[in-house]
Amino acid sequence: MAINDPDDDIADVPMSQALRGVRDGGAQEKLKEGGEDPGEPASPVDASPLRREFLSIALGGAIVAAPTVVGLRVVLSPLFSRKAGGIVARLTTLDSLEVGGPPQAFKVIADKTDAWTTYKDLPLGLVYAQRFAEKKVVVFSASCPHAGCAVEYRREGAHGAHYYCPCHESSFRTDGSLAPDNTQAKRGLDELEVDQEKLEKGEVWVRFQKFKAGITEKKAVS
């Protein structure tokens, strides 16, 4: 399409006026191509094109916004349903843990609804449980508080038994605190809430939660 060089100045007038002259030639030429009568030249600009321009933009914006807003509300729905509380699950019987023994790894198994599917007895994650005294069981989430890799329990090391993260070499004492040779983690292992009442009755139940990785404080995110 033949178009004159664009005019760099846009005056403070409606676009239809500001850019009008530019296209007249093109339109005329094109019409001749089709071999049809060009008709009368364009009538003088209406007195209130600004209003129509504004209306066009407002209306056009509104109708595109309608589906977009509905869609965004839906797509952003994960932001509106954030509640932390975790899932309470039974780990084992108290008897299966030896007083003063080494920590034992357990899969947390519970019912879970993932979006539309409700699973029975689904493995949700890994924890370490250790019985320090007759009625004292400590449970750590195996998720490293640095970046979320699964930590391992190691019987030996420079500072004795410890938890070790194979990803970035974070290291924790058996009580969960940061070990002297820790490299990256900013807080100790995340201790999970153990149901003391159930413990009295001889069972280990734990509230399995996830915590935000990478920061110093322990902030539940699930």
Added chain:
Amino acid sequence: MKSLLNWLDNRTGIRRLTREALFENIPGGARWRYVWGSTLTFAILVEFITGIMLWMFYSPSANSAWESVYHLQENVKGGDWLRGIHHWTAQFMIVLLVLHLVQVVVDGAYKAPREFNFWFGLALLGLTMGLGLTGYLLPWDQKGYWATEVATNIVGNTPLIGDYLKPLLIGGNEAGHHTLTRFFALHAGVLPALLIGLIVLHIYLFRKHGITPAAHKTAASTRHFWWVSCFTMGFAMTMVGINWRAFPEESRPMVGIVPGVITVLCLLRVLYLYVRKRGLEEEDDVRPRRGDAYFWPDQVLRDAIACAVVMGGVLFFVGQVGTELSAPADPSENYSAARPDWYFMALFALLKDFDLITGAFVIPGVVATVVFLMPFIGRKRVGHMFNLVFLVVVLGGFVHYTLAAFTHDWTSAGHQAAVAVAHREADRVRVLAKSPDGIPPEGAISLLRNDPLIQGPKLFAKNCASCHGYGGHDGMDQQRKNQQSASDLKGFAGREWSRKILNAESFAHPDFLGATKLIEGSKMLKFLKGDSFGALPSEEVHAIGVALSAEAQLKAQRAIDAADVDLIEEGRELLSIECTDCHVYHGEGEKGIDLTGYGNREWQISFIRNPSHKRFYGKRNERMSIFGPKYKEDGSLERPAQLSDQEIGFIVDWLRGEWYEPPQDEGTEGGSEGEELTEDDKPEEKLPPAG
């Protein structure tokens, strides 16, 4: 701001682009009839926006597609609106495409040099229908599944290549996971990509050739226009008249009045043109044409208003009608309500009048070919007239067949019953999916397959209703096909039932044992008519009935059974005195039908498994089937079971009213407990909320 614009413009040429986009010349100025292309572009934009967002929620596999759509629609706030906008905009697109095509043909915009653009437009119409077809399946519900079954079987009958095309389309020999993955790839990938490409070409060519200048307006052409309008409206009214039964009763006056008023207005307009003809005719021919104008802002404003009307219509339908999600697809349920989307209904109905090849390939093929050749046919004036007439006839045929198909469905009792069943299952699966157990990993279909409320009546209608009734029908709310020849089992073992047992008149009624041979010489009937029974006070007969019914431990009677403990105890004692000559009851008596646990789950299942067992009818069993496995005298198997224990369980649970019910609304829970919890005729309303 200005320098920023300059900076941007130097690098992108955005000003020139804007100018090209907005300052398209429109010969004769802005017109309402030019809005169709823009509304379509807008509709496609909406489909892309909502489609990509839906994509984030959709899971294309046979046991998660329905579930993910259900989850979006029921559990995600705004999800029903998102899906609704996508669905209804698609419906509007089909209408807009047809209007666009009509406008193009009427205006002669398909003629040289615009042939290619016309063909691109036709291809876009085809692509849109392909998008509709593929999108219909994606929720993997009964409706989509069975409609696609029909559509893909038609594809399989394509001359020469059908046998290769169908497996390629559905990813195997049968519909399944791969049908969904393929349809999804087509719907969200291949077809939209082609659509974008064609739209770019379409708009490029449109801009290259410009808008087709409107023909010179004269008094004659105006009259012609209004005459054609009258004719078209008359044609449309005839079509509607032939098919008036297609419309729901309450909408019929509107269906008649609206086109009628429009037709009258068209006629008045023609009349007016003739009346004022005398003074104006000479002027008309030389009336100055309207001046040219640019696309911006007048046409843009008209386009925007038209798009707003479309959006308003879409939102109206989403809000008022909603978007259907029928029960999850189940190839084992013959879904008699199977229908394609409305714009395929005409093709669907064509298959009733013509054989598959003619109806699905020859006729649509001929129509498509003629439409394709329209630019050549329309070179001469007479050709253009032919095109117009052809279009009116095709659209008229389309409308006729569509309406005829809907008429058939509206007036067919069979179809309405199938739709009722479909709605019941769709509602039921939602109730079950919302239960605490939720949707299991094997998918929502298992909820319906294991639900006594759904399976019980179906099995009853199929296996029991040839002799038994259920509340006067066959269990599925359908008229019985033959005379009822055994008891009506609705309310079996309930208090009303046990009252009927203990009354000679109702005992001999055809709804009870009256229609069976058992009634002839029935000892029970003799007993009921006898003096010793007649001497019993009516309170004692009542107590026996209540005690007998309590044996069944029906869910609906839990509350009143608990309230009547003393009465039941009294009835039990009477039962073991009065009835044990001919019945077994808690260790008393030696022969006859076992009344211990009469009507409870185990009793009913055992009964249906083998009514000829000595615990039940024994040798007196007249003609009731042994539904469980049948054994010979020597203990070897004569034939396997007609109904599995699970199936018998569905029937029994349904007869006993044992199925999942959602908890009553919590609002009333607190108050009802302390107050007026007394006996009533309607025990089901009196259940304590916790129970």
